Amino acid sequence: MFAESSELALRQLAAALREQLAPAEQFVLHLTGEASIFTRFNGGLVRQSGAVQDARYQLHFFRDGKTCWRNFAGGEDQVPPIASILEDLRQEIDLLAPDPYAVLPKVAQTSRHSQTGQFPTDPAAILEATTGLDFTGLYACGTVVRGYADSAGSEHWFSAETFTLDYSLFDSEGRAVKGTYAGSHWQAAEYQRQIAASRQQLAQMQRSLKSIERGQYRTYLAPAAVADLVGMLSWGGISEADLQQGQSALALLRDGRQLSPLLSLQEDFQGGLVPSFNDHGEIAPVQLSLIDRGQLVNTLVNARTAQEYDRVSNGANSSESLRAPSLATGQLTREQILPELGTGLYLSNLHYLNWSDRPTGRITGMTRYACFWVEDGEVVAPIGNLRFDASLYDFWGANLLAVTDFAEYVAAVDSYGGRSLGGDLVPGMLVKDFTYTL
Amino acid sequence: MQNIIANSPVQPEQLDALLADLPITADWVGLRWVKEVDDLRSMRDGLPQSNGRTINQGIMVEVLVDGQMGYGATNSLSTAGIGKAAQLAYQQAVNAKAYGLHRSQPRPTVVGQYRTAAQVDRQSAGTINELMSEICQQLKVADSIVQTRVMINQRTIESFYVSSNGSHIYQQVSLLVSDFGATAQSGNITQTRSNGGLSSHCFQGGWDYFQTADLWARVERIGRQAVELLTAEECPTTTTTLVLDPDQMLLQIHESIGHPLEIDRILGDERNYAGGSFVRPTDFGHLVYGSPLMNVTFDPTISDEFASYGFDDSGTPATKEYLIKEGKLLRGLGGADSQARSDLPGVACSRSCDWNRAPIDRMANINLEPGNSSLDEIIGSIELGIYMESNRSWSIDDRRHKFQFGCEYAKLIENGRLTKTLRDPNYRDVTPKFWGNLIAVGNADTWRTYGSPYCGKGEPNQMIWVGHGSPVAAFANVEVFGGS
Numbered sequence: 001m002f003a004e005s006s007e008l009a010l011r012q013l014a015a016a017l018r019e020q021l022a023p024a025e026q027f028v029l030h031l032t033g034e035a036s037i038f039t040r041f042n043g044g045l046v047r048q049s050g051a052v053q054d055a056r057y058q059l060h061f062f063r064d065g066k067t068c069w070r071n072f073a074g075g076e077d078q079v080p081p082i083a084s085i086l087e088d089l090r091q092e093i094d095l096l097a098p099d100p101y102a103v104l105p106k107v108a109q110t111s112r113h114s115q116t117g118q119f120p121t122d123p124a125a126i127l128e129a130t131t132g133l134d135f136t137g138l139y140a141c142g143t144v145v146r147g148y149a150d151s152a153g154s155e156h157w158f159s160a161e162t163f164t165l166d167y168s169l170f171d172s173e174g175r176a177v178k179g180t181y182a183g184s185h186w187q188a189a190e191y192q193r194q195i196a197a198s199r200q201q202l203a204q205m206q207r208s209l210k211s212i213e214r215g216q217y218r219t220y221l222a223p224a225a226v227a228d229l230v231g232m233l234s235w236g237g238i239s240e241a242d243l244q245q246g247q248s249a250l251a252l253l254r255d256g257r258q259l260s261p262l263l264s265l266q267e268d269f270q271g272g273l274v275p276s277f278n279d280h281g282e283i284a285p286v287q288l289s290l291i292d293r294g295q296l297v298n299t300l301v302n303a304r305t306a307q308e309y310d311r312v313s314n315g316a317n318s319s320e321s322l323r324a325p326s327l328a329t330g331q332l333t334r335e336q337i338l339p340e341l342g343t344g345l346y347l348s349n350l351h352y353l354n355w356s357d358r359p360t361g362r363i364t365g366m367t368r369y370a371c372f373w374v375e376d377g378e379v380v381a382p383i384g385n386l387r388f389d390a391s392l393y394d395f396w397g398a399n400l401l402a403v404t405d406f407a408e409y410v411a412a413v414d415s416y417g418g419r420s421l422g423g424d425l426v427p428g429m430l431v432k433d434f435t436y437t438l
Numbered sequence: 439m440q441n442i443i444a445n446s447p448v449q450p451e452q453l454d455a456l457l458a459d460l461p462i463t464a465d466w467v468g469l470r471w472v473k474e475v476d477d478l479r480s481m482r483d484g485l486p487q488s489n490g491r492t493i494n495q496g497i498m499v500e501v502l503v504d505g506q507m508g509y510g511a512t513n514s515l516s517t518a519g520i521g522k523a524a525q526l527a528y529q530q531a532v533n534a535k536a537y538g539l540h541r542s543q544p545r546p547t548v549v550g551q552y553r554t555a556a557q558v559d560r561q562s563a564g565t566i567n568e569l570m571s572e573i574c575q576q577l578k579v580a581d582s583i584v585q586t587r588v589m590i591n592q593r594t595i596e597s598f599y600v601s602s603n604g605s606h607i608y609q610q611v612s613l614l615v616s617d618f619g620a621t622a623q624s625g626n627i628t629q630t631r632s633n634g635g636l637s638s639h640c641f642q643g644g645w646d647y648f649q650t651a652d653l654w655a656r657v658e659r660i661g662r663q664a665v666e667l668l669t670a671e672e673c674p675t676t677t678t679t680l681v682l683d684p685d686q687m688l689l690q691i692h693e694s695i696g697h698p699l700e701i702d703r704i705l706g707d708e709r710n711y712a713g714g715s716f717v718r719p720t721d722f723g724h725l726v727y728g729s730p731l732m733n734v735t736f737d738p739t740i741s742d743e744f745a746s747y748g749f750d751d752s753g754t755p756a757t758k759e760y761l762i763k764e765g766k767l768l769r770g771l772g773g774a775d776s777q778a779r780s781d782l783p784g785v786a787c788s789r790s791c792d793w794n795r796a797p798i799d800r801m802a803n804i805n806l807e808p809g810n811s812s813l814d815e816i817i818g819s820i821e822l823g824i825y826m827e828s829n830r831s832w833s834i835d836d837r838r839h840k841f842q843f844g845c846e847y848a849k850l851i852e853n854g855r856l857t858k859t860l861r862d863p864n865y866r867d868v869t870p871k872f873w874g875n876l877i878a879v880g881n882a883d884t885w886r887t888y889g890s891p892y893c894g895k896g897e898p899n900q901m902i903w904v905g906h907g908s909p910v911a912a913f914a915n916v917e918v919f920g921g922s
Contacts, residue, residue: 045538048796052511070493122533124537134706351835353833366833385840
């Protein structure tokens with residue numbers, strides 16, 4: 001219902017805009033929206049629960065080589081006052097300087113993706129599996145929509161009915177494990193299996209914390225931890241504009257430095273979990289290799305950057321961030337992880353990452369949740385949280401020893417402004433000499 | 439469909455009438471309407487990057503049923519749209535009441551209003567763009583400057599809160615956020631200098647807070663310092679006395695005092711996302727958080743500080759309170775719900791970032807109160823140390839213990855004087871030890887206010903604006919280090 005009415009409203013608004021434009025004027029219109037239910041848990045009980053229906057348009061207006069925009073509410077029964085919005089934009093654009101890199105709509109393209117789902121909306125369905133557990137987290141479910149239309153006639157639509165359950169289980173000493181269950185169709189048996197597995201993992205934490213001295217350790221990074229590291233590439237990493245403007249941690253790769261041949265990263269939209277159209281109405285290639293066996297072969301380039309730096313756009317979004325990252329798997333089997341780690345640290349999750357020295361690719365952050373000290377291939381004890389500070393040129397370079405032969409889908413659970421879509425498909429990694437500083 | 443509250447400002451009679459006509463019967467109902475008008479303009483290298491306005495308005499209906507609160511939020515502002523939100527809120531409360539963590543009570547009846555004290559004006563798009571272009575030109579003090587940038591953001595947020603037991607609160611805040619900076623490059627060395635770190639110039643007020651008398655001096659200094667950093671020595675790796683400028687103290691206070699004192703974190707609400715706290719409920723009134731020089735307040739009453747307000751989003755009147763006095767922890771950052779759940783003293787800090795998010799415990803203005811030392815006295819008392827300005831990197835663990843910060847610019851302190859410029863300065867420490875080593879606090883002459891529009895927390899996530907005022911402060915025995 002929400003998706004259908006939003007799609008209709010977008011088309012009607014785009015049609016009205018096309019009618020009201022003067023010949024020298026052009027527009028690009030985006031719609032972002034959701035009809036979601038959020039239930040927040042603490043201690044196995046409901047802390048807060050609510051429903052949000054939110055639809056917002058962003059209208060970019062172009063004339064005489066200049067551009068400006070307005071954001072305003074949309075939605076099922078909202079008819080935006082488009083004539084007055086256009087008049088406001090016309091008045092403002094006269095006051096602005098030309099924008100030589102403004103990306104004007106040129107070619108009419110269309111795409112449509114609509115995915116239905118089925119999932120519970122009642123907290124009872126979540127809590128039936130968590131009896132006796134200190135269960136905390138957020139269950140979010142509902143419809144997420146993204147739409148695009150422009151004055152050249154392009155129209156793109158994406159809607160998905162999805163759920164994400166992002167949770168932690170704690171014991172009485174504050175030790176915790178993390179889990180995520182996400183998808184479009186809720187499978188009660190699968191959910192119960194996952195909670196049971198988390199419960200078992202928490203039981204493994206029931207040993208005294210081992211204090212680890214700062215230093216360098218052989219380290220296994222589980223897929224969720226790898227996803228956090230990959231996420232840093234969306235912030236001063238893989239963006240062509242950032243490289244051109246001296247803001248990228250990958251500048252050394254552009255200058256010829258190479259990472260490990262075990263590392264290959266691509267954007268892969270085959271899963272259909274995120275829109276493949278971008279803010280300019282371009283469709284991204286289904287697959288785009290970015291790092292191939294350690295070599296930077298492509299960066300993310302949007303049409304604006306392409307114009308400014310004489311590059312070819314590959315359909316990247318406005319921030320040239322990763323939307324559907326996929327890291328290649330390797331040879332390390334699940335059974336080999338602990339024996340190959342030998343003595344060192346097993347990290348399930350990381351926390352609060354930031355560049356500590358971006359030009360040299362150095363990242364700092366914390367360990368979090370189920371992280372263990374391992375000796376001779378045997379888990380000895382959970383560890384207290386450690387701070388790491390290490391360069392990607394080391395841990396994805398000569399220090400990368402092995403990549404697992406399986407990958408896990410780490411769903412995006414962020415909800416700043418609205419629910420995120422998609423996630424990362426990433427394997428685990430074994431590295432040597434990972435540096436811990438505090 | 440009648441769009442009943444599209445024309446701002448909303449009149450109280452409209453919300454009262456809405457409240458009376460909602461298609462639900464509950465123990466208590468609150469309506470919180472929010473409208474934000476947000477102008478964002480930016481330039482890079484003298485060319486426009488963004489010029490636009492967001493008009494964002496919506497309404498949250500909060501419903502209490504048998505002790506359980508549920509909410510429904512919508513920006514479909516018709517009678518039907520708001521009625522649907524109320525029904526969804528009611529359903530959420532009914533579904534959750536068998537599993538409620540805390541039995542909520544109707545919120546108290548409060549009537550009042552608050553407006554930003556300063557006269558607020560908005561400049562035209564043309565005027566702002568001309569000024570931004572001039573700033574970009576002035577930042578480029580040398581050919582080695584490879585990028586200049588400037589951003590100016592003016593926001594006006596109106597909210598109206600009414601409840602079934604007679605509350606009427608109107609608030610209007612006007613916020614100004616700005617940032618500018620320059621990046622210099624020489625060979626493989628790149629250095630960026632900005633106006634106090636990431637979007638730290640945050641005020642409640644109008645244009646006067648951007649176009650200050652010292653604007654052009656700051657612009658020139660930032661360009662010059664970006665170039666200066668290219669040939670500066672790396673910050674040494676050592677343990678020394680660290681002096682922090684207020685523009686770095688803002689994040690130090692935020693991460694290692696503000697967040698750990700949030701009572702909802704202490705109660706475990708945030709353990710799955712932002713994290714918990716090393717502070718325990720039993721610590722209030724007892725814990726020695728830092729040295730006796732440490733006096734920290736929650737103060738939403740400073741007229742031009744970024745996160746001032748008259749009432750929080752649960753309707754509690756806002757007052758200044760000491761969180762830490764002479765180093766001892768007195769009070770946490772917990773709104774009415776958290777105070778009831780924990781039986782701890784709190785403050786009026788139950789805040790939501792928008793109409794579509796429920797209030798939770800947030801910082802507002804968290805300030806380190808001034809001490810007695812002048813800047814010259816502090817620097818003059820240090821034989822060997824490092825002075826750092828302007829945050830560029832931040833990270834802290836989920837219980838707010840182990841932190842690491844990086845800054846843009848530093849000076850070596852030798853024999854009581856600021857000497858060499860240092861690049862890539864970083865420091866790391868553990869919260870109680872660090873604050874225990876607070877050895878000097880600057881006087882009111884060194885006190886400045888900053889803020890951030892980017893404080894993230896909550897599930898679903900909320901990004902909210904916070905203010906931090908601080909004098910210069912000095913800390914003994916801190917690990918400092920440089921780049922690779």
